[in-house]
Amino acid sequence: MSRPPMSLGQPTKRDRQKAILEIVEAEAVGSQEELRRLLVGRGWDVGQSTLSRDLHELRLARVPTDDGMRYVATDQAVETEHARAALETLLPQFFDRVDGVGELVVLHTLAGGAQPVAAAFDTAAWPDVLGSVAGDDTILIICRSAAARERVIRKLEKMAEG
């Protein structure tokens, strides 16, 4: 393995994807192999398969230009990335507790925290999540499955820690 796997405080997949977004915004990247070389130059040792998967998750589109192909961030990708950052700020701030049953997650926040958190959460558009409804201090999250619910709860708890 080129990089240690997920672990708090370590370089994560998410960090790498952030680096990818920065590179792609700054330079005209035309192929995954080229992107790979640029990443290696910045200290990321990563294989092409992983990049294919990263680009997919980041929703980076490959668009044809006069100077050949180029990967560009779709507005949506930028938006969800923004929302993710917002969530990481808001959750530690407002998180109270989380629980769930079946496909449902109930996230309790401090008073008044549900609306802003839910707004960011919706925009973040997690694949496991169908949608959410927010009151004043409670958010109901509807997941795609019970397994999805478990992943969502774990992820929320992790983000809430800061």
Next chain:
Amino acid sequence: MSRPPMSLGQPTKRDRQKAILEIVEAEAVGSQEELRRLLVGRGWDVGQSTLSRDLHELRLARVPTDDGMRYVATDQAVETEHARAALETLLPQFFDRVDGVGELVVLHTLAGGAQPVAAAFDTAAWPDVLGSVAGDDTILIICRSAAARERVIRKLEKMAEG
């Protein structure tokens, strides 16, 4: 040949590309082979190589979604395409001379040409370019590097020829 080549009143490449746009807007097309089948269904007998070229000319991007790949005409692609076309019109019209040093390019235009050219230029958003400032007949372009400057100058000269 599957179709008659360019000729007045006959089905042209442009017609086919129009059909491609319609299909792609209506359905989630994930590969060129799939698009080819759809076109055949509408009476267009065309090879995959040609589609690759068409998609390139139409600036259709291949974006990853949860349900696999899909070709779309992104707003951004459309926008920069407009800017590119505008630039190709304006440059031959207003170009006077171009020079540069370090990361800077100085583009001289005929009187009053700097503003419209710079507007199109900015929207075109070349990856090599950080930004530009325009006066009445001069545009200062700030590039990412000296190498980028050279590419930019070459490209500008080429476009200016018409």
Next chain:
DNA sequence: GGGGGCACTGGAATATTATGCAGTGACTAT
């Protein structure tokens, strides 16, 4: 009519991207 140039195309060769599979470390529950 006979080039020569041009725009366009398909098939094959090539380049690039997506994915099945297996392996790894972290974590959890038993």
Next chain:
DNA sequence: ATAGTCACTGCATAATATTCCAGTGCCCCC
């Protein structure tokens, strides 16, 4: 400790896209 998930990754390969090359028809000029 052991077994079972899970998230993540690279390698090998399948799937897909791009490019090279040769061929065709049209048009213009001699």
